[in-house]
Amino acid sequence: MPKVTIDGKEFEARDGQSVIQVALENGIDIPHFCWHPGLTVAGNCRMCLVDVEKIPKLSIACATTVSDGMVVHTQNEKALKAREDVMEFLLINHPLDCPICDEAGQCKLQDYAFSHSRGVSRFEEEKVHKEKRVPFGPTVLFDAERCISCSRCIRFGEEIAEQPVLTFIQRGDQVTIEPYPGTVLDNPYSMNVIDICPVGALTSRDFRFKARPWDMSFTETVCPHCARGCNIRVGTRDNQILRLEPRPNPNVNDFWMCDMGRLESYPPVNAETRISGAFLHHKKVSLDDAVQAIANALKKYRPEEIAFIASPYASVEDNFAFLEVAKSKSKIVGYFSHHAGENDKLLIRADRTPNAYGLKILGINEFDSTIKESLKTGKIKMIYALEDDFVSQGVLSLDKIEFFACHATNESKTTERADVILPAASWAEKEGVFVNFEGWAQRLNPAVETTHHVRGLDHMNQSRLDRFASKFDRWAQGRKIDALESWQLAEMVGIHLGMKTNHLYTEDVFEKASSSVAGLAGLSYEKIGSLGHPVAGIGKEIKMSFYREVYQQNTQDHAEILEMDIHAEA
Amino acid sequence: MQYRSKYNNPKPNRKLSLWEKLYLPEIARGLLTTIKHLFRPKFTRQYPEERWEAPAAFRGRPVLVMEENGQERCVACGLCSRVCPPLAIEVQASETDLLKERYPVRFEINMIRCIFCGFCEEVCPEEAIVMSKDYELVYRKYDDAIYGKDKLLTPKKDLKDRLEYLREMRNKT
Numbered sequence: 001m002p003k004v005t006i007d008g009k010e011f012e013a014r015d016g017q018s019v020i021q022v023a024l025e026n027g028i029d030i031p032h033f034c035w036h037p038g039l040t041v042a043g044n045c046r047m048c049l050v051d052v053e054k055i056p057k058l059s060i061a062c063a064t065t066v067s068d069g070m071v072v073h074t075q076n077e078k079a080l081k082a083r084e085d086v087m088e089f090l091l092i093n094h095p096l097d098c099p100i101c102d103e104a105g106q107c108k109l110q111d112y113a114f115s116h117s118r119g120v121s122r123f124e125e126e127k128v129h130k131e132k133r134v135p136f137g138p139t140v141l142f143d144a145e146r147c148i149s150c151s152r153c154i155r156f157g158e159e160i161a162e163q164p165v166l167t168f169i170q171r172g173d174q175v176t177i178e179p180y181p182g183t184v185l186d187n188p189y190s191m192n193v194i195d196i197c198p199v200g201a202l203t204s205r206d207f208r209f210k211a212r213p214w215d216m217s218f219t220e221t222v223c224p225h226c227a228r229g230c231n232i233r234v235g236t237r238d239n240q241i242l243r244l245e246p247r248p249n250p251n252v253n254d255f256w257m258c259d260m261g262r263l264e265s266y267p268p269v270n271a272e273t274r275i276s277g278a279f280l281h282h283k284k285v286s287l288d289d290a291v292q293a294i295a296n297a298l299k300k301y302r303p304e305e306i307a308f309i310a311s312p313y314a315s316v317e318d319n320f321a322f323l324e325v326a327k328s329k330s331k332i333v334g335y336f337s338h339h340a341g342e343n344d345k346l347l348i349r350a351d352r353t354p355n356a357y358g359l360k361i362l363g364i365n366e367f368d369s370t371i372k373e374s375l376k377t378g379k380i381k382m383i384y385a386l387e388d389d390f391v392s393q394g395v396l397s398l399d400k401i402e403f404f405a406c407h408a409t410n411e412s413k414t415t416e417r418a419d420v421i422l423p424a425a426s427w428a429e430k431e432g433v434f435v436n437f438e439g440w441a442q443r444l445n446p447a448v449e450t451t452h453h454v455r456g457l458d459h460m461n462q463s464r465l466d467r468f469a470s471k472f473d474r475w476a477q478g479r480k481i482d483a484l485e486s487w488q489l490a491e492m493v494g495i496h497l498g499m500k501t502n503h504l505y506t507e508d509v510f511e512k513a514s515s516s517v518a519g520l521a522g523l524s525y526e527k528i529g530s531l532g533h534p535v536a537g538i539g540k541e542i543k544m545s546f547y548r549e550v551y552q553q554n555t556q557d558h559a560e561i562l563e564m565d566i567h568a569e570a
Numbered sequence: 571m572q573y574r575s576k577y578n579n580p581k582p583n584r585k586l587s588l589w590e591k592l593y594l595p596e597i598a599r600g601l602l603t604t605i606k607h608l609f610r611p612k613f614t615r616q617y618p619e620e621r622w623e624a625p626a627a628f629r630g631r632p633v634l635v636m637e638e639n640g641q642e643r644c645v646a647c648g649l650c651s652r653v654c655p656p657l658a659i660e661v662q663a664s665e666t667d668l669l670k671e672r673y674p675v676r677f678e679i680n681m682i683r684c685i686f687c688g689f690c691e692e693v694c695p696e697e698a699i700v701m702s703k704d705y706e707l708v709y710r711k712y713d714d715a716i717y718g719k720d721k722l723l724t725p726k727k728d729l730k731d732r733l734e735y736l737r738e739m740r741n742k743t
Contacts, residue, residue, distance in 0.1 A: 096695075098647075209646070209663040469657075473660075474678060
C-alpha cells in the first residue's frame with residue numbers, strides 16, 4: 001500500500017492506481033478532459049498536469065502511477081500555470097459557440113475556462129474552420145470545430161461498445177474525427193459518447209435544442225426499459241420529459257445506458273395517449289365509481305372465475321398492494337413476462353420488464369399453461385390486471401372474458417377492450433422500488449407531476465422555472481395527468497371490498513412489504529438510497545463508487561449555486 | 571383620546587415675524603410668483619397629440635432585432651431568460667438550416683412581469699434583444715400582455731439609435 005502525499009495531505013493508495021484516481025477518491029479535484037474512469041488512459045489532453053517532486057517536468061496525473069513516498073502538488077504555481085497554458089491552447093481554435101451549443105451549462109471546457117484559465121485570449125488570427133453538423137449516425141451529430149480531440153468517443157467505441165468506427169484524421173490544428181469510410185456510428189450504446197464528450201462536439205439528434213440544462217429539473221431514478229434497471233437522471237421542463245441520461249452506479253450500469261432505454265422509455269410518458277382519469281365502458285367517470293364497479297364485479301364472480309394479472313412493469317409496492325387484494329379473492333395470480341432479443345454482453349437484457357425479480361420475491365409466478373388455457377376457454381370470466389399491455393404483445397386475448405378491469409398508463413389494445421380503466425402513474429411519476437435481474441433493489445423517484453403532486457411539497461426536484469412559476473405563466477402550463485400510483489388504486493379497490501389497508505405514502509407500503517416478505521427483509525427506502533441495495537439472500541459485493549460525485553454533471557446543483565450567488569449579491 | 575399626528579398639527583413650527591403676520595404682503599408675494607410663471611415657457615405637452623421622442627439611452631420595452639432578410643438575430647441561447655430577474659422571458663429553441671443553426675421557435679415576454687431593467691440586452695451575446703423607445707403599453711386582457719415574436723420583431727433600421735448607442739457604450743469601457 002503506497003502512501004502518497006497530495007497537496008500536503010497523506011493518502012493511502014492501492015497498487016497500480018494513478019495519481020488522478022487517488023486524488024478524486026479523496027475529494028481533490030484535478031481538472032481533466034480525456035481521462036474517464038470507465039475508459040483506458042489516453043493522456044492526450046494534458047489538462048491534468050501536476051507537479052511531482054523529484055520529477056523535473058510536470059507529469060500528467062492520469063498516467064502517473066503512484067509509488068510509495070510520492071509527493072504531488074496540484075495547486076502550486078507551476079501546475080496552475082501549466083493548466084492555464086493548456087486551456088489557452090485548447091481555446092485557440094474552439095469556436096465561441098456557447099450560445100448555440102447544447103453542452104453549455106454542463107460543459108467541462110466552459111467550467112474550466114472559468115476556473116483554470118486567464119480569461120483572455122492572445123490569439124488574434126482567424127480560427128480554423130471545420131465542418132459543423134456532421135451526422136455520425138442516426139443518433140449522434142458531430143461538430144468538428146468544437147472537438148478538443150480528447151479521443152473519449154474513439155476509446156468508447158473500441159473498449160465498451162465494441163464498434164470501433166471512429167478515428168482521428170489529419171494532424172495538428174486540422175485534426176478531426178471521422179467514421180471509417182462506409183461505416184456509421186450505430187450501435188446500441190452510441191449515445192453514451194454524447195455524455196462522455198467533455199465539450200459539445202457530439203450532440204444528441206433527439207434532444208438537440210429542446211432546452212437549456214439550467215432550465216430543466218433533474219430527477220434520479222431508474223430506467224424501466226429492461227431488467228438491468230440502469231440508473232438514470234430524468235431531465236424535465238414544463239412537466240415534460242426531455243431527455244434521459246445515465247448516472248454512474250458501479251453495481252448496475254457503470255457509467256452507461258443503452259440507446260433504446262434512452263430513446264424509447266420516455267415518449268410514452270409525454271404521449272397524447274396517456275390515460276387521465278378513470279373510465280367505465282370508455283366513458284369518463286369519477287375514480288370512485290370506477291373502483292366501485294371493479295369491487296362489484298369482484299363480488300359478483302366466484303373466486304375460481306377471477307384471474308389477477310400482476311405486472312413486471314409496476315413497482316414492488318404496486319404489486320404488493322395488488323397481491324393483498326388478489327389474495328382475499330382468488331388463487332389465480334400471475335404475470336406475463338415479456339422477452340425480446342437476447343442478453344448482450346454489456347447491459348441490455350432480453351427480459352424487457354424492469355421488475356420481474358421483484359415479482360419473484362413477492363411470490364408471484366408466471367402463468368403456467370393450464371391457466372393460460374383456462375383464460376382462453378372462458379373458464380375465467382373476470383380479469384383484473386395491473387399496467388401491462390399483454391394484448392398487443394400477443395400473449396393473451398380477451399375475447400372470452402366477461403369483465404376486464406385494468407390499471408393503465410397509456411391507451412393500447414388492452415385498454416380498448418377494458419370495461420374499467422383506472423389511471424396509473426407511469427414510471428416517471430411515482431415512487432417505488434424495482435428489483436433488477438441480479439436482485440438489486442433500486443428506487444424510482446417522481447420526475448413528472450400528476451394532478452396529485454405538488455412539486456415543492458412532494459420533494460421533487462425543482463428548476464428555477466418550476467420554483468417561481470405562477471399559474472399565469474405560460475411556461476408553467478405543462479400537462480398534468482390525473483393518475484395515481486397503482487398501489488393507491490389497488491388499495492381503493494381493497495377498501496371497497498372491506499379490507500383495512502390504508503397507507504398514506506409509498507414508503508409505508510414498502511415498509512409493510514419488507515416486514516412481511518422474506519426477500520425484502522431488512523430493506524428500507526433509506527437503505528436503498530439512490531444507488532440501490534441487494535435484496536436479502538443476494539451475497540453480492542457492494543462496490544463503492546468514488547467517482548460518483550465527480551462524475552455527476554449535476555446541472556441542478558450548478559443552477560442552485562448560481563442562484564445562491566445571485567441571492568448573495570442581492 | 572383623540573389621535574393627533576405630527577402632520578396635522580395646526581401649530582406652525584416657527585414663530586412668524588411681524589411682516590408675515592400682516593398677511594397681505596405675503597399674499598401679494600405669492601401672486602407675483604404665479605404671475606411670473608405665466609410668462610415662462612410651457613413644460614406641459616399635449617399628449618397624445620404631441621409625443622415625446624425618447625433619447626437613445628431610454629429603456630423602453632425590449633424588442634428583438636430583425637435583420638434585413640426578415641430573420642431574427644436571436645439564436646435562442648436563453649441567457650436573457652436566465653438573467654431576467656422577474657422571469658418575464660420564455661424562449662423555446664429549435665433547429666434551422668441557416669448558418670446560425672438555432673432560432674427561437676417561440677419567444678415571449680410577459681410585459682406585466684417585465685421591469686425594464688435591461689439585463690436581457692446587456693447579457694445578449696448576439697445583440698439580438700435591445701430596449702426600444704416604446705413606452706406606451708396598454709393591454710385589456712392578461713393574455714394581451716404576453717408579447718410574442720409577432721410583436722417583438724422590429725426591423726434593424728428602426729433600432730439604429732439604440733444599436734449605435736450600445737456600440738458607443740461598449741467602446742467606452
